[in-house]
Amino acid sequence: MSATTVVRNARDLLDEAGLRGAFLVRDLDTGQEIGFDADTPYPTASLVKVPLAVAVLERVGRGELDPATPVDVAPGRITTPGPTGISRFRHPVRVAVDDLLYLSTAVSDGVAADALFDLVPPAAVGAELRRLGIEGIAVRHRVGDLAETPAERFGPDDAHLALSLAIGAATPGQGHPVAQLDVTRANAGSARAFVDLLHALWRPSTIHENTAARVRALLADNLHRQRLAPDFTSDASRWSSKTGTLLHLRHEVGVVDHADGQSYAVAALTASRVPAVAQPGSEATMAQVARSLHDHLRTGTLPWWG
Numbered sequence: 001m002s003a004t005t006v007v008r009n010a011r012d013l014l015d016e017a018g019l020r021g022a023f024l025v026r027d028l029d030t031g032q033e034i035g036f037d038a039d040t041p042y043p044t045a046s047l048v049k050v051p052l053a054v055a056v057l058e059r060v061g062r063g064e065l066d067p068a069t070p071v072d073v074a075p076g077r078i079t080t081p082g083p084t085g086i087s088r089f090r091h092p093v094r095v096a097v098d099d100l101l102y103l104s105t106a107v108s109d110g111v112a113a114d115a116l117f118d119l120v121p122p123a124a125v126g127a128e129l130r131r132l133g134i135e136g137i138a139v140r141h142r143v144g145d146l147a148e149t150p151a152e153r154f155g156p157d158d159a160h161l162a163l164s165l166a167i168g169a170a171t172p173g174q175g176h177p178v179a180q181l182d183v184t185r186a187n188a189g190s191a192r193a194f195v196d197l198l199h200a201l202w203r204p205s206t207i208h209e210n211t212a213a214r215v216r217a218l219l220a221d222n223l224h225r226q227r228l229a230p231d232f233t234s235d236a237s238r239w240s241s242k243t244g245t246l247l248h249l250r251h252e253v254g255v256v257d258h259a260d261g262q263s264y265a266v267a268a269l270t271a272s273r274v275p276a277v278a279q280p281g282s283e284a285t286m287a288q289v290a291r292s293l294h295d296h297l298r299t300g301t302l303p304w305w306g
Contacts, residue, residue, distance in 0.1 A: 001296070003034055003296060006034070006292055006293065006296045007034070007035075007036050007293075009292065010023065010036065010289045010292055010293060011036065013285055013288060013289050013292075014270070014285060014289060016285075017281060017282050017285035018272055018273045018274040018282065019270045019271065019272050019273070019282055019285065019286070020270065020271055020273070021037070021268060021269055021270035021271070021286070021289070022035070022036070022037040022038055022039075022040045022042065022190065022191040022267070022268075022269045022270075023035045023036060023037070023038070023191060023266075023267065023268050023269075023289060023290060023293060024038040024191040024192055024195050024265075024266075024267045024293075025195075025264055025265070025266050025267075025290065025293040025294045025297050026195050026199065026264065026265045026297075027262065027263075027264055027297060027298075028198075028199055028202050028203055028255070028263040028264065028265055029203075029262065029263070032297060033195070033297070034293050034296060034297050035191060035192075035267075035293060037191070038190060038191040038192040038195075038267075039136075039190050039191075039192050040174075040190055040191075040269075041136075041138075041174065041183045041188045041189060041190050041193075042183065042188065042189070042190070042249065042251065042269040042271070043180060043181050043182075043183060043186040043187065043188050043246065043249060044137070044186070044187045044188055044189050044244055044251070045187075045244035045245055045246035045249055045251060046108050046110070046113075046143070046242065046243065046244040046245065046246075047187075047189065047194065047242055047243075047244035047251055047253060048113075048125075048137075048139055048143065048187040048244075049104050049105050049108065049113050049143070049242060050105065050194075050197065050215065050219070050242050050253070051125055051126075051128075051129055051134075051137055051139055051197065052104065052113060052116055052117065052120070052125055052139070053101055053104065053105045053116075053214075053215050053218060054128065054129070054132070054197075054201070054207065054211060054215055055120045055124065055125040055128035055129070056097070056101060056116050056119065056120050057101070057208075057210070057211040057214050057215065058128055058132070058207070058208060058211050059119075059120060059128075060097075060210075060211075061208040061210055061211055065097060065119060065120075066097065067096065067097045067098035067101075068096050068097070068098065069096065069097050070094045070095065070096055071094065071095055071096070071097060071100060071115050071118075071119075072092060072093075072094050073086055073092065073093050073094070073095055073100075073111060073112070073115050074092050075087070075088075075089040075090055075091060075092065075093075075111075084107050084109065084223070085103065085107055085108075085109030085110070085111060085112065086103065086109055086111040086112055087109065087110060087111045095112070095115070097116070097119070100112045100115050100116050101116065101214070101218060102218060102221070104116055105215070105218040105219065105221075105222075105242065106218050106219075106221040106222055106223060107223055108222075108223075108224060108242075108243065110143040110144060111144075113142075113143040114142045114143050114144050117142045117143070122139045122140055122141055122142065122187075123139075125139040126138065126139040126140075129197075132200065132206045132207055133200075133206050134193070134196055134197050134200060135193065135196070136189055136190050136192060136193025136196065137187075137188075137189035137193045137194070137197065138183075138186075138187060138188045138189065139187055140185065140186065140187055140188075141180075141186070141187060145180060178247075180246060181246070181247065181249075190269075191253075191267035191268070191269050192267070194253040194267045194269075195253070195265045195266075195267045197253075198253060198254070198255050198265040198267075199265055200212070201215050201216055201255075202216065202255055202263055202265065216240060216255075219240035219241055219242055219254060219255070220238065220240040222240065222241050222242060222243070222254075224243045226280070226283060227243055227250065227252045227268075227283045227286060227287060228241060228252045228254060228266065228268060228286060228287045228290055228291075229241065229287075230284075230287060231287035231288065231290065231291040232254070232256045232266070232287075232290075232291065232294075236258060236259040236260075237256050237257065237258045237259065238256070238257045239254055239255075239256050240254050240255050240257070241253060241254025241255070241266075242254065248271055248272045248273070248274075248275070249269075249270070249271050249272075250270050250271075250272065250279070250282060250283060250286065251267075251268065251269045251270065252266075252267075252268050252286070253265075253266065253267045253268070254266055256294065262298070264294055264297065264298070266290050266293075266294060268286050268289070268290045270282070270286055
């Protein structure tokens, strides 16, 4: 099957599931890649916690931050779905910087992430990315801002109204009245930019090796395994990743390391046109599309860019 056919089938699968998306898979040793709409920016949601971790750890490496430093964190509002994180706590806690990194990255705890943003603000994270030569990821606001969308103004029984607004109000240029969904105001990045970041973490040159190793370990410990992990995890492969979810957006970026030594970075950024909170079928389709691109590239076919 040709690369053109693989990509066309992938687009058809997404459309049938009510999704549009940007996907990119890259062989981290040869640089060959396959994907489509890979340069289209999307609001990143919790994917921003990966560049945040890089920026914090680079400061640790330069001696500007001590990973053992305790940070007092007040219990916060729920900023991430699920039963875990400081946002669920009822009392103040004291957590070391290194443990905040684990909570923010592996558990996707928004309160922990904002405690790190107190130490390294969004503008400083963006500056760190530029210093490292990583382009295409804009870091503009804290994670807590993601909990200030129409979804929080409607009750749980009316979540479909917030989703309908998110789906229907976008402009052709990816603007949006909801700031967290407007790529000119929100944290944003493309599939290619996140693959570039993963490439820099798995094959470090500008990023300090200790930073890269720690972030790789945090991504390997990701607790959210419902999206791409089922199609990339086996006894002969390890899947390390970060998910991002906001209203109708469902993302995941990660690396599959095969036992034979080959490694592939994968970025899957999607937006649904279905106003439903739970969409397990959409997540299964994301995995199917990402795996089809990976499998085509792994067979040794020449790269295709779309």
